[in-house]
Amino acid sequence: MGLLHSSILSTFPNTKLVAVCDTSALMNRLYKKIFAPMGVNVINDFDKLSSFDLDAVYVTTPISSHSLIVKSLLTKGKVRNLFVEKTLASDYSQARELCSLSNQLGGLTMVGYMKRFSVIFGKAKELLAKGELGDPLSFKAYAFSSDFLGVTKESKSSSSRGGAVRDIGCHLIDLAIWLLGDFEVSAILSREDTLIGSETYVSFSTKGSTGLGGHFDISQRMQNYRMPEFGFLINCPKGLIDVNDDRLLLTLSNGEQKKWFKHDLNDGVDFFLGESEYFRENKEFVNALSEKRPCEPNFDTASMVDYVIDQVREKSGASK
Secondary structure (H helix, E strand, O other), X not given: OHHHHHHHHOOOOOOOOOEEEOOOHHHHHHHHHHHHHHOOEEEOOHHHHHHHOOOOEEEOOOHHHHHHHHHHHXXXXXXXXXXXXXXXXXXXXXXXXXXXHHHHHOOOEEEOOHHHHOHHHHHHHHHHHHOOOOOOOEEEEEEEOOOOOOOOOOOOHHHHHOHHXXXXXXXXXXXXXHHHOOEEEEEEEEEEXXXXXXXXXXXXXXXXXXXXXXXXXXXXXXXXXXXXXXXEEEEEOOEEEEEEOOEEEEEEOOOOEEEEEHHHHOOOOOOOOOOHHHHHHHHHHHHHHHHOOOOOOOHHHHHHHHHHHHHHHHHOOOOO
C-alpha cells in the first residue's frame, strides 16, 4: 500500500513526494530504485521524518502499529495532517485516543476507505439522497473473498490480517455507515474461527437509530471470489437497489429496471493503479490539504468502523 500511494502521489503536479520510510531492507532497495532518481529520501526510521518539514504523512503499516506511529507523528513528529490506511486502529479505544489527539492539534485526517470513491457506490448514495425511493426499509450487505478458502481451524494465516471483519468487512461497514447511517450490532448469527480466534466468516444483524434493520455476511473463504467483492441489497418502499463493485441495478416497484456499470459513470482517472478509487481518494486528500478544508472519511468518521468491529467481537465472545 505504501508503494501504491507513493506512486499515485508522485503523479500529482502540485505534490512533492519527499521521503519514503520502511523497515524492510528489501522494500527499501525497491524504493531506492524507483524513487531515488526523483530525489526522494528513503529511510528506515520514522522518527527521522520530523527533519523534512512535511505537510502530511501517509501511514500504510500493519494495523497493529497504527496507534504507536500516529501518536508519535502527532506528538513528536511535527506533523498534523495524516492519511492512515484502514482500519484506523486495532480497537475503538485506540481509535478514540487518536481522534482526540488529532482534534487537539487541528490537523487534516483521512482513513483509506477507498470504496467511498467508487462511482458505483456513489451512484447508490445519490439515489438514496434524492429520497424518491422513500426511506430504506431493510438491507443486506456482503463482503466476500476466497483468500482463505480451504483454510483449516489450525491455520494462523488469517490472524495477520486481523480476521475477516477487520480485513475486508471494514470496507463494508464503512460503506453501510456512509450510505445508510450509524447502527448497532444486534446479534451474531454465525461465525467460523481458526483456533487462534481469528474469524474467516461471520454473519450478524444490525439496527439503526431510525429502526433500519440490516444483515451482514462477511467471508474470506467464499469460492470463486479471486478479488474481494462488496455488495448491498437495499429495500425501499418504491424500489430495490442491488449494487456491487461493478454495477448497480435499480428495480422500481412498478417493475421498471435501470442498470449502470462503471463505464456508464465516468470511471476514468488520470493515473490508474490498483483501482480508480485509489486515485480519487488521494486526489481528495491532497486537494483538501491545499484548500485547507476538511475531507472524509476522517479519523472521527473512521473510528465508528472500529466501534462496530469491537461490537462484533464482543458479542461473539472473541478477543480483540
